[in-house]
Amino acid sequence: xxxxxxxxxxxxxxxxxxxxxxxxxxxxxxxxxxxxxxxxxxxxxxxxxxxxxxxxxxxxxxxxxxxxxxxxxxxxxxxxxxxxxxxxxxxxxxxxxxxxxxxxxxxxxxxxxxxxxxxxxxxxxxxxxxxxxxxxxxxxxxxxxxxxxxxxxxxxxxxxxxxxxxxxxxxxxxxxxxxxxxxxxxxxxxxxxxxxxxxxxxxxxxxxxxxxxxxxxxxxxxxxxxxxxxxxxxxxxxxxxxxxxxxxxxxxxxxxxxxxxxxxxxxxxxxxxxxxxxxxxxxxxxxxxxxxxxxxxxxxxxxxxxxx
Amino acid sequence: xxxxxxxxxxxxxxxxxxxxxxxxxxxxxxxxxxxxxxxxxxxxxxxxxxxxxxxxxxxxxxxxxxxxxxxxxxxxxxxxxxxxxxxxxxxxxxxxxxxxxxxxxxxxxxxxxxxxxxxxxxxxxxxxxxxxxxxxxxxxxxxxxxxxxxxxxxxxxxxxxxxxxxxxxxxxxxxxxxxxxxxxxxxxxxxxxxxxxxxxxxxxxxxxxxxxxxxxxxxxxxxxxxxxxxxxxxxxxxxxxxxxxxxxxxxxxxxxxxxxxxxxxxxxxxxxxxxxxxxxxxxxxxxxxxxxxxxxxxxxxxxxxxxxxxxxxxxxxxxxxxxxxxxxxxxxxxxxxxxxxxxxxxxxxxxxxxxxxxx
Numbered sequence: 001x002x003x004x005x006x007x008x009x010x011x012x013x014x015x016x017x018x019x020x021x022x023x024x025x026x027x028x029x030x031x032x033x034x035x036x037x038x039x040x041x042x043x044x045x046x047x048x049x050x051x052x053x054x055x056x057x058x059x060x061x062x063x064x065x066x067x068x069x070x071x072x073x074x075x076x077x078x079x080x081x082x083x084x085x086x087x088x089x090x091x092x093x094x095x096x097x098x099x100x101x102x103x104x105x106x107x108x109x110x111x112x113x114x115x116x117x118x119x120x121x122x123x124x125x126x127x128x129x130x131x132x133x134x135x136x137x138x139x140x141x142x143x144x145x146x147x148x149x150x151x152x153x154x155x156x157x158x159x160x161x162x163x164x165x166x167x168x169x170x171x172x173x174x175x176x177x178x179x180x181x182x183x184x185x186x187x188x189x190x191x192x193x194x195x196x197x198x199x200x201x202x203x204x205x206x207x208x209x210x211x212x213x214x215x216x217x218x219x220x221x222x223x224x225x226x227x228x229x230x231x232x233x234x235x236x237x238x239x240x241x242x243x244x245x246x247x248x249x250x251x252x253x254x255x256x257x258x259x260x261x262x263x264x265x266x267x268x269x270x271x272x273x274x275x276x277x278x279x280x281x282x283x284x285x286x287x288x289x290x291x292x293x294x295x296x297x298x299x300x301x302x303x304x305x306x307x308x
Numbered sequence: 309x310x311x312x313x314x315x316x317x318x319x320x321x322x323x324x325x326x327x328x329x330x331x332x333x334x335x336x337x338x339x340x341x342x343x344x345x346x347x348x349x350x351x352x353x354x355x356x357x358x359x360x361x362x363x364x365x366x367x368x369x370x371x372x373x374x375x376x377x378x379x380x381x382x383x384x385x386x387x388x389x390x391x392x393x394x395x396x397x398x399x400x401x402x403x404x405x406x407x408x409x410x411x412x413x414x415x416x417x418x419x420x421x422x423x424x425x426x427x428x429x430x431x432x433x434x435x436x437x438x439x440x441x442x443x444x445x446x447x448x449x450x451x452x453x454x455x456x457x458x459x460x461x462x463x464x465x466x467x468x469x470x471x472x473x474x475x476x477x478x479x480x481x482x483x484x485x486x487x488x489x490x491x492x493x494x495x496x497x498x499x500x501x502x503x504x505x506x507x508x509x510x511x512x513x514x515x516x517x518x519x520x521x522x523x524x525x526x527x528x529x530x531x532x533x534x535x536x537x538x539x540x541x542x543x544x545x546x547x548x549x550x551x552x553x554x555x556x557x558x559x560x561x562x563x564x565x566x567x568x569x570x571x572x573x574x575x576x577x578x579x580x581x582x583x584x585x586x587x588x589x590x591x592x593x594x595x596x597x598x599x600x601x602x603x604x605x606x607x608x609x610x611x612x613x614x615x616x617x618x619x620x621x622x623x624x625x626x627x628x629x630x631x632x633x634x635x636x637x638x639x640x641x642x643x644x645x646x647x648x649x650x651x652x653x654x655x656x657x658x659x660x661x662x663x664x665x666x667x
Contacts, residue, residue: 099595219637265477
């Protein structure tokens, strides 16, 4: 009984953790290049509505995910233009993006509210692997393909960031843009690319929410997940691998906030992920380790040639 | 690269008031221009929309009073945010601090032993205190442990929303509300008076105006205000001069959270008279107050003007919802666009662009 409960919880944890993971991977890249994007919530919700609208009208859910990626990317470019080219304050620009995303999605999503989506990305069960004891039931039965995509993406993005010259370029732009610039790196280009990637992944995360995880559109359906992503990025020390662990911990908390409702008031359960995010950051701050040193040095500072 | 541009860019260290106002107005105009494309894409004639928006905000005495009533919470919370932003403290949590004010007011009105004549002052006192305490958590976490203030203040918003929901659906659910998730109605002694038949709860408005003046004096004419400005613009210089970052953070967040808390008291005691769904108590005033404070260029007196402006956007947005059937998220679109253009245009304020004379 308990065994089945634990296995079921872990399996659903993957589903809840996936949008968080995708968002966190993107934000890690953006921040590694020196740009905080607090617009994750806005980019996610833009992804969610454009995916739903596309899948609903064309009947093709994968096209929906593609459009979600484009929508998230376009939204990210607005933030990139404001914060990189116009050197606007990154905190405020990100907030503006979130407001705009919530507003536009609410406006253009109104007609889609409450409509059922027939063409969804359905869950799959992997033959053979499903028979592995325990692990098979958790990982390989009734999971969404996007869950696997995000899992595969994690080591790839981690490898690129830490083991390739592209990764060194990104990290050096985030650590010391002036030095990177004098070494011939185009700081602006690198930052634009990283912010764009962040937007694309956040858009896909939103698309996953509206056409795979719960195939429906409700306004504000991201419900703070984008903000959890910002916390997770710090919690993960800007490392994709740790981002995966963190995303699943928070995925479990979100899942449990539904699962434990027979026992505890639902509103108190819903506080749990947010309270835990604060506690996790406190634990990081007072615990041993050198988290602080991982933070990109030039985070939140626009780069101006000739200064410093 | 700059040599190839047709104009020269030079820094403008202290932009004049004229430059600030001109650039801000241009930014607002541009935001409205882009918003008209949004209207058009939605299938609404932009001119019709703007006419309805303007009429809804300024078309008559009632419309104007609705604008003022929306401006009240924005004024209180916005003035509070100004002082936090001055100290470079990113308080994104006014929304939650405002809700804590509504909780405190409900406690005073329905569950406390406070005698009736003292109820109104007690509501504002405890509302301030509740908002402050909520804001002190991020203040202590940032100043003592270096934990990101944006995240903690935001997470506290979501906790506050669920706290209100818990109270109205659980222990504080009213016995006379036909099963709706409302608290019971406030007694008459806990309801704020309004001007005539309007919804303008004037006491809160007066508190907001006085607070704007007091905070202006605090920032510009006192020693703690000086420390706020120094630590906000150059933290290491401030620390070197022996100023306490912890003390200043706690002070600004105490005031900032308290002001938002009182904004919540005004909303619940002046308008709703009961605790109810957080999305009905605050229409995102805590978030809009961020733009209010930013547009005021962190000047507490200018907040009076900018709060009024965004009050008009809210009232006008309401009219758009009623007369043209546009969803209420249209105000979010305005808010987001305006904020983008405001920060995007700051470069015009801080730099001069001069056309090169042809050789």
